Amino acid sequence: MIAEIDNISLIDWSRAQFALTAFYHWLFVPLTLGLGIVQAVMETIYYKTGDEFWKKTAQFWMKLFGINFAIGVATGLILEFEFGTNWSNYSWFVGDIFGAPLAIEGVVAFFMEATFIAVMFFGWNKVSKGFHLTSTWLTIAGATISAFWILVANGWMQYPTGMVFNPDTVRNEMGSFWAVAFSPVALNKFLHTVLSGWIIGAMFVAGISSWYLLRKREVKFALASIKVAVAFGLIACFLSIWTGDGSASQVAKQQPMKLAAMEGLYEGGEGVNLVGAGILNPSKKEYNDNEEAFLFKIDVPIPKFLSYLAFGKFNAYVPGIKNIIEGGYTKPDGSIALSAEEKIARGKLAINALANYKTAKADSVLLEHKADSIKNALVLAAETENYTETSEGDTITAIALTGDELFAEKKAAVHAKIADSRQQLKENFAYFGYGYIKEPKELIPPLGLTFYAFRVMVILGGFLLLLFAFATYFSYKNKFETKRWLQWTCLISIFLAIFAGQAGWVVAEVGRQPWAIQDILPTSAAISKLSASSVQLTFFIFLVLFTVLLIAELKILTSAIKKGPQINENKN
Amino acid sequence: MEKSVLKRIISFYVEGFKGMTTGKTLWLIILVKLFIMFAVLKIFFFPSYLGKFDSADKKQNYVSNELIQRAK
Numbered sequence A: 001m002i003a004e005i006d007n008i009s010l011i012d013w014s015r016a017q018f019a020l021t022a023f024y025h026w027l028f029v030p031l032t033l034g035l036g037i038v039q040a041v042m043e044t045i046y047y048k049t050g051d052e053f054w055k056k057t058a059q060f061w062m063k064l065f066g067i068n069f070a071i072g073v074a075t076g077l078i079l080e081f082e083f084g085t086n087w088s089n090y091s092w093f094v095g096d097i098f099g100a101p102l103a104i105e106g107v108v109a110f111f112m113e114a115t116f117i118a119v120m121f122f123g124w125n126k127v128s129k130g131f132h133l134t135s136t137w138l139t140i141a142g143a144t145i146s147a148f149w150i151l152v153a154n155g156w157m158q159y160p161t162g163m164v165f166n167p168d169t170v171r172n173e174m175g176s177f178w179a180v181a182f183s184p185v186a187l188n189k190f191l192h193t194v195l196s197g198w199i200i201g202a203m204f205v206a207g208i209s210s211w212y213l214l215r216k217r218e219v220k221f222a223l224a225s226i227k228v229a230v231a232f233g234l235i236a237c238f239l240s241i242w243t244g245d246g247s248a249s250q251v252a253k254q255q256p257m258k259l260a261a262m263e264g265l266y267e268g269g270e271g272v273n274l275v276g277a278g279i280l281n282p283s284k285k286e287y288n289d290n291e292e293a294f295l296f297k298i299d300v301p302i303p304k305f306l307s308y309l310a311f312g313k314f315n316a317y318v319p320g321i322k323n324i325i326e327g328g329y330t331k332p333d334g335s336i337a338l339s340a341e342e343k344i345a346r347g348k349l350a351i352n353a354l355a356n357y358k359t360a361k362a363d364s365v366l367l368e369h370k371a372d373s374i375k376n377a378l379v380l381a382a383e384t385e386n387y388t389e390t391s392e393g394d395t396i397t398a399i400a401l402t403g404d405e406l407f408a409e410k411k412a413a414v415h416a417k418i419a420d421s422r423q424q425l426k427e428n429f430a431y432f433g434y435g436y437i438k439e440p441k442e443l444i445p446p447l448g449l450t451f452y453a454f455r456v457m458v459i460l461g462g463f464l465l466l467l468f469a470f471a472t473y474f475s476y477k478n479k480f481e482t483k484r485w486l487q488w489t490c491l492i493s494i495f496l497a498i499f500a501g502q503a504g505w506v507v508a509e510v511g512r513q514p515w516a517i518q519d520i521l522p523t524s525a526a527i528s529k530l531s532a533s534s535v536q537l538t539f540f541i542f543l544v545l546f547t548v549l550l551i552a553e554l555k556i557l558t559s560a561i562k563k564g565p566q567i568n569e570n571k572n
Numbered sequence B: 001m002e003k004s005v006l007k008r009i010i011s012f013y014v015e016g017f018k019g020m021t022t023g024k025t026l027w028l029i030i031l032v033k034l035f036i037m038f039a040v041l042k043i044f045f046f047p048s049y050l051g052k053f054d055s056a057d058k059k060q061n062y063v064s065n066e067l068i069q070r071a072k
């Protein structure tokens, strides 16, 4: 086994590398999803009104969409490279569960990119208006469907379901495709994530348009774009808070430790308050020391709100970190929660059962192939047992069973071992990953990061809702043009919206540590035995590569923005 | 008839590519990026870890051994 220290830095570097690529990839995706809808709505207005102004407006945003798409395309594949290289045990172990959604995604993405996008960019004067509009909508629908399959794969890692573990191949096989594709976790994740992309796209359009207003350029174009963007953003914000609430209740059901970490909740109870803002106490080192969890904290004014968010009842019991580790409370499904120690014991049983299954399987193959020599060896062994040396001479009491019978007995024993270990594995598979956990405290995710990232996302969510509400009000009252503070706020909020989305991923992914697959496989078992230094090297290669690409994107984007939509505003 | 549809599709793409402005720079970036990703990164830095085993049997043996040993 890899030396412990090296292992830890290997895991950390591999996670850092994955996080870096995911963050980077996530700079492009939400803009594709959100900007795509905004431009499609604008083109729809053009289709309905026939007004060339809207055509030019849609075309300008489409150009920015294209730039973002070109720079971002295929950056997600790097994550797949990393699965195969850095997380090879994981990749093998998940088998077709992960493979199937990703393969569907690949095919959808390819066809979409080769056809509809081409019509969208090249087809303006070549195909009918209706066909062009359809292609624009199908482009964005295709991108959204792609996102769906990726999020199905991610959702399965958070809440593994619909699979059967096959100990022969050591892979999880698809038991029910529908259970995987339409798991409540995947659906919620899809909705919340896509909506967060809509918010970012809307903010982008409103922010860039505000920049024109601040410079007193392209005023008509900017005001018209803002009208579409802010109303869309407002709707997206409402829906995203609604789906975020859905995500929180899924987390409460399937990943209680993540929820506890999001809230800095050590000791749970009934009717728990939701923390509005707070500062964690850095001297709290252990989940069971007597230090306070917070230096400072204010709860959301609605009492017992966490219980309500999590389980829909103000008096529902929400377990804290300590409760989850100690177990013994009643879960929403009525069963009693196991302690971490018990789960670890069950995990060890499962892994042991896999080991026994493997040896028994190997024995049974030997029995098949070497039947004769094994039979002879069994007879010899039985005779040796019955051999007695006396002063009168040596005797062998006749052995009771024939060679064939001895062989059949041995075979039956091996088969019984196969069946038993398989059964034991099946019974304990839900805790398989706990077998790798050495101490219960390893089950606690990085608390600070999870807690603060959650606050950042939710507080920014509230802020963006207010901002879109104000912006919609002033925009539809035709007063946006004079509100410079609002224009500045919209411009700066492009970055805040992007930041909220990244924080969301931190909550979802850091909050489920140590699991690569919830309860089934921790990162320490998922990782390939590479040297930490080689992962460090690729980390820095990516850092450089991504920075260069990002600079290229920003340069091309800003020069396109500076050039502007070039609409002759006096003409219309 | 068939041919003319095909021709029209091809000329649609050809003309489209010819008419691009920012698009040309973007295609260059896409191609350089794909080259770096597949010809450099994938080959030299991201080989499939289990690729060193030449059969599925060996791969699953390796992974199951790892999964069993790491729990110890």
Ligand code: HEM
Residues within 6 Å of the ligand: A158, A188, A189, A190, A192, A193, A196, A197, A199, A200, A240, A241, A243, A244, A245, A247, A248, A249, A251, A258, A457, A458, A459, A460, A461, A462, A464, A497, A498, A500, A501, A502, A503, A504, A505, A506, A507, A508, A509, A511
């Ligand atoms: C304001 C109310 C919000 C609530 C209650 C909320 C709730 C949540 C929860 C519970 C998760 C974790 C889901 C999981 O671990 O499976 C999450 C993830 C996420 N959130 Fe939010 N969120 C809110 C607003 C936002 C906003 C405004 C954005 C971005 C603009 C955003 C973007 C994300 C993203 C990208 C993820 C990761 C993907 C996912 O797990 O769904 N959220 N959110």
